Amino acid sequence: MSQKTILIVDDDPDVRLGLHVRLKANHYDVIFAGDGMASIAEARKHMPDLIILDLGLPAGDGFSVLERLKANDSLSLIPVIVVSARDLNANMDRALKAGAKAFLQKPVDNAQLLSVIRQVLGEKNHTPAKKVHDLGDV
Amino acid sequence: MREKALQILLVEDNAGDARLLREMFSKEKPDSFEFTHLLRMSDAVIHLAKGGVDIVLLDMGLPDGHGLDTVRRAHGAAPGVPLIVLTGLDDEVLAAEAMKVGAQDYLIKGQIENRALPRALRHAIERHRMQTETDLIRTHQMKFKDEFLSHVSHELRSPLTAIYQFVTILLDRLAGELNLEQQEYLDIVLRNVKQLQSMINDLLEVTRVQAGKLTIELQCTSVFDAIVYTVNTLQGAATAKGITLSFDKDRDLPSVSGDPTRIRQILIILVDNAIKFTPTGGAVKVQARVFEQDPGFLRVEVSDTGCGISPEMTERIFEHLYQITDPGQSGRKGLGLGLYISKELVARQGGKIWVRSEPQKGSHFFFTVPIFSLTSWIGPMLAQEKKPGDAIALLAVEMGSRDGWLSPDVRKEMSHMARRLLQQCLRPETDVLLPTMDSASVRDLFFVVVYTQEHGAEIISKRIRTQFQRCEQLQPADLTLAVSHSFLAPISREKNESMETFVEHVAAGIQDRINIIRLQRSV
Numbered sequence: 241m242s243q244k245t246i247l248i249v250d251d252d253p254d255v256r257l258g259l260h261v262r263l264k265a266n267h268y269d270v271i272f273a274g275d276g277m278a279s280i281a282e283a284r285k286h287m288p289d290l291i292i293l294d295l296g297l298p299a300g301d302g303f304s305v306l307e308r309l310k311a312n313d314s315l316s317l318i319p320v321i322v323v324s325a326r327d328l329n330a331n332m333d334r335a336l337k338a339g340a341k342a343f344l345q346k347p348v349d350n351a352q353l354l355s356v357i358r359q360v361l362g363e364k365n366h367t368p369a370k371k372v373h374d375l376g377d378v
Numbered sequence: 379m380r381e382k383a384l385q386i387l388l389v390e391d392n393a394g395d396a397r398l399l400r401e402m403f404s405k406e407k408p409d410s411f412e413f414t415h416l417l418r419m420s421d422a423v424i425h426l427a428k429g430g431v432d433i434v435l436l437d438m439g440l441p442d443g444h445g446l447d448t449v450r451r452a453h454g455a456a457p458g459v460p461l462i463v464l465t466g467l468d469d470e471v472l473a474a475e476a477m478k479v480g481a482q483d484y485l486i487k488g489q490i491e492n493r494a495l496p497r498a499l500r501h502a503i504e505r506h507r508m509q510t511e512t513d514l515i516r517t518h519q520m521k522f523k524d525e526f527l528s529h530v531s532h533e534l535r536s537p538l539t540a541i542y543q544f545v546t547i548l549l550d551r552l553a554g555e556l557n558l559e560q561q562e563y564l565d566i567v568l569r570n571v572k573q574l575q576s577m578i579n580d581l582l583e584v585t586r587v588q589a590g591k592l593t594i595e596l597q598c599t600s601v602f603d604a605i606v607y608t609v610n611t612l613q614g615a616a617t618a619k620g621i622t623l624s625f626d627k628d629r630d631l632p633s634v635s636g637d638p639t640r641i642r643q644i645l646i647i648l649v650d651n652a653i654k655f656t657p658t659g660g661a662v663k664v665q666a667r668v669f670e671q672d673p674g675f676l677r678v679e680v681s682d683t684g685c686g687i688s689p690e691m692t693e694r695i696f697e698h699l700y701q702i703t704d705p706g707q708s709g710r711k712g713l714g715l716g717l718y719i720s721k722e723l724v725a726r727q728g729g730k731i732w733v734r735s736e737p738q739k740g741s742h743f744f745f746t747v748p749i750f751s752l753t754s755w756i757g758p759m760l761a762q763e764k765k766p767g768d769a770i771a772l773l774a775v776e777m778g779s780r781d782g783w784l785s786p787d788v789r790k791e792m793s794h795m796a797r798r799l800l801q802q803c804l805r806p807e808t809d810v811l812l813p814t815m816d817s818a819s820v821r822d823l824f825f826v827v828v829y830t831q832e833h834g835a836e837i838i839s840k841r842i843r844t845q846f847q848r849c850e851q852l853q854p855a856d857l858t859l860a861v862s863h864s865f866l867a868p869i870s871r872e873k874n875e876s877m878e879t880f881v882e883h884v885a886a887g888i889q890d891r892i893n894i895i896r897l898q899r900s901v
Contacts (some may be wrong), residue, residue, distance in 0.1 A: 252536055252539075252540065254540040254543075254544075255536070255539055255540050255543065258539075258540055258543025258544055258547065259543070261543075261547050261552055261553070262543065262546075262547065262552070265550075265552045321784075325532050325533075325535035325536050325539065326532060327528070327532065327582070328787060329586075329591075329593060332787060332791050333791060333794075336788070336791055336792075341784055341788075342784040342785050342787075342788050343785075343787060343788070344785065345535075346535050346536065346538075346539040347535065347538055347539040347542040347543070347571075347575065348539075350546055350550075352785065356784050356785060359782060359784055360784065
């Protein structure tokens with residue numbers, strides 16, 4: 241089975257690298273974009289299986305990226321998970337309405353992130369490759 | 379530069395009084411005051427709405443308006459314009475009341491000295507201007523503070539995310555093996571990351587409290603489930619400190635009308651505090667029972683065998699940023715926001731929170747939540763004069779996600795949308811959408827009580843199905859929907875039965891049916 245490709249859109253290089261290491265360890269191929277504009281170009285070029293999207297981005301924020309993805313016939317089929325530090329109460333509703341599958345608040349618990357990714361990709365029976373440290377209930 | 383003439387609106391139906399008042403300005407410079415004299419309240423409201431008035435002199439007895447009502451209307455039409463009321467000698471009490479609903483000052487007719495009126499007007503305007511400025515500055519400051527706190531808290535989350543990511547990468551051995559010492563130190567980092575995150579969350583919660591943006595969604599909620607959740611969540615922390623954490627296994631507690639997430643949040647704060655302030659070997663216990671002093675409430679108690687709180691502190695600990703110094707522990711204290719947040723959360727759900735404690739003998743924290751009562755929901759509907767039928771149907775709408783919910787938040791959001799949609803399908807006077815029944819089930823269950831015959835129930839069911847299929851926002855979750863309805867055993871009000879008993883009777887019937895449906899689902 242070929243590995244699924246995930247496009248990570250985040251303007252923070254540290255967060256991008258952190259996600260990269262985590263996802264690679266769970267057997268995903270990872271590609272990146274650091275701003276809104278690049279994210280659309282990367283999505284077109286690679287047609288990823290999933291997009292992890294931050295909201296606060298230069299050159300077109302996350303909502304406008306979502307809008308552009310959903311307005312494009314082939315890109316609109318790629319599932320999007322919004323992962324943002326922004327307030328959940330104020331943004332969740334808007335993100336889901338714009339077509340995102342889920343809104344996760346940063347810092348995202350590893351176990352939760354992986355479980356949502358697997359579910360969106362339809363890999364329900366896939367068990368995590370390694371033991372995962374989670375954030376727990378704080 | 380010549381100063382602009384002061385625009386005075388005089389609203390007075392008595393021609394003699396009006397003339398006297400005007401005469402008081404005769405000694406003033408002719409172009410410094412300009413009068414508009416109106417006789418009726420309705421004209422005054424229109425004139426005020428046009429703007430341009432600097433001050434209003436208002437008689438409280440007009441042909442089309444009387445007493446405080448005139449003040450409210452004038453103030454409502456132009457809240458930014460200072461207002462002086464004119465009263466008779468025996469109306470001073472009323473005049474004082476007028477100041478509470480928006481008047482700046484009052485003058486008693488017949489007691490106004492000649493030169494005093496223009497001066498009183500100028501003062502009123504000046505006072506009003508200063509008050510408005512102070513209010514404005516305060517509003518700005520508050521808004522700035524809230525925005526600042528909210529901004530800072532969100533900005534803090536980004537670096538925290540990176541720290542969390544890499545600490546867990548190391549701990550999960552994704553970057554190679556660790557020795558025991560390294561593992562131990564990284565565990566310490568992770569624990570502190572969690573503490574920092576919890577503080578940021580508290581800070582954000584407080585800004586929400588202060589901005590009035592705390593979201594509370596009252597549902598039919600099980601306190602027992604919330605207690606089990608809390609004890610499970612914090613059992614690890616208690617055990618690690620050598621503390622026994624236990625709860626009353628009384629499953630027959632009545633459901634409450636509260637927000638399940640918020641009740642869990644309150645319990646987590648109280649139990650977490652109890653563990654923090656109890657020394658090794660101590661015990662923390664959670665109990666709930668019907669409140670003896672007011673049987674409409676459930677009383678939840680979190681007790682500990684910790685250091686206790688002195689009497690003078692028991693009031694203050696619920697204040698913003700108040701902290702008790704813990705004599706037993708030289709460590710950190712947190713932000714001191716937990717109890718303040720709890721107090722707000724309890725109050726917003728209609729309950730009270732308090733503490734009983736003695737130093738060295740432990741503390742008992744109590745809070746109350748209103749017991750859920752179906753009667754208050756269906757009472758107004760049953761009292762309706764116009765009844766489209768004499769039968770009562772219970773509609774059960776069950777919503778699930780084909781692939782399972784992606785996260786509890788997604789589920790909650792979808793559940794909100796579903797409720798809004800359901801509400802649109804109902805007739806507001808005769809149909810009642812009952813609050814969400816919190817259940818551990820994977821599907822959401824909504825109940826609607828409808829006054830209708832078989833035919834009507836089918837129409838509503840069909841309408842609900844169609845609306846849900848049409849709703850685009852509900853599509854991404856791949857929803858499943860099941861709508862069913864059943865009728866309560868023929869119910870009609872007995873001859874001598876009071877309305878109250880009748881409502882209780884119907885409520886009991888609905889409750890039985892709901893219990894059966896919930897039971898069937900859980901099998």
